[in-house]
Amino acid sequence: MDVQERLDELAVLIEDAKAMPLSASCLVNRSQVLDLIQEIRQLLPESVQRADELLADREAVVQDGRREADRILDRARTEADRLVSEHEVYLAAVDEADALTRQTVSETAHMRKETDDYIDAKLATFEITLQKTLQTVDRGRERLRSQMYQELAPMAEPVYDDAAYAQDAAELDDRR
Numbered sequence: 001m002d003v004q005e006r007l008d009e010l011a012v013l014i015e016d017a018k019a020m021p022l023s024a025s026c027l028v029n030r031s032q033v034l035d036l037i038q039e040i041r042q043l044l045p046e047s048v049q050r051a052d053e054l055l056a057d058r059e060a061v062v063q064d065g066r067r068e069a070d071r072i073l074d075r076a077r078t079e080a081d082r083l084v085s086e087h088e089v090y091l092a093a094v095d096e097a098d099a100l101t102r103q104t105v106s107e108t109a110h111m112r113k114e115t116d117d118y119i120d121a122k123l124a125t126f127e128i129t130l131q132k133t134l135q136t137v138d139r140g141r142e143r144l145r146s147q148m149y150q151e152l153a154p155m156a157e158p159v160y161d162d163a164a165y166a167q168d169a170a171e172l173d174d175r176r
Contacts, residue, residue, distance in 0.1 A: 006036055006039050010036045013029075013033060132171050135171075
């Protein structure tokens, strides 16, 4: 039996005790009450010890709960810091990528302009060379035609244009 049951027995004993007439007092069996009190005294240290153990357990459980809560909070803070850090790294990477993209577009446009200018200059040079070549071809054909007509014509002294021949030779040397 525990302390609570013994106290209940004591209360029933006193409630059922014979009342004294014209008084609030009652008659109880002394030995019975003293035996109950003695049993309660013997049970009380055990109950107090169990209560202390329960309190100690309660404190231990509360401490464990607090440690677990602190551990969970630390993990949550660490995870939050990691996520913020990853997000900041992501944003920095996006900014870097945008900057590289802008730089690449600018460099590409500059290179394209330089390439277009180079090609245009080469084409202009080629065009000039072709024009000179066409002029030389035209003069050569003209000379051939004039020689053909002279051969068909009555014999006369052939006329050579040494200046035109020298100019054609100089142009061919320039192209080489």
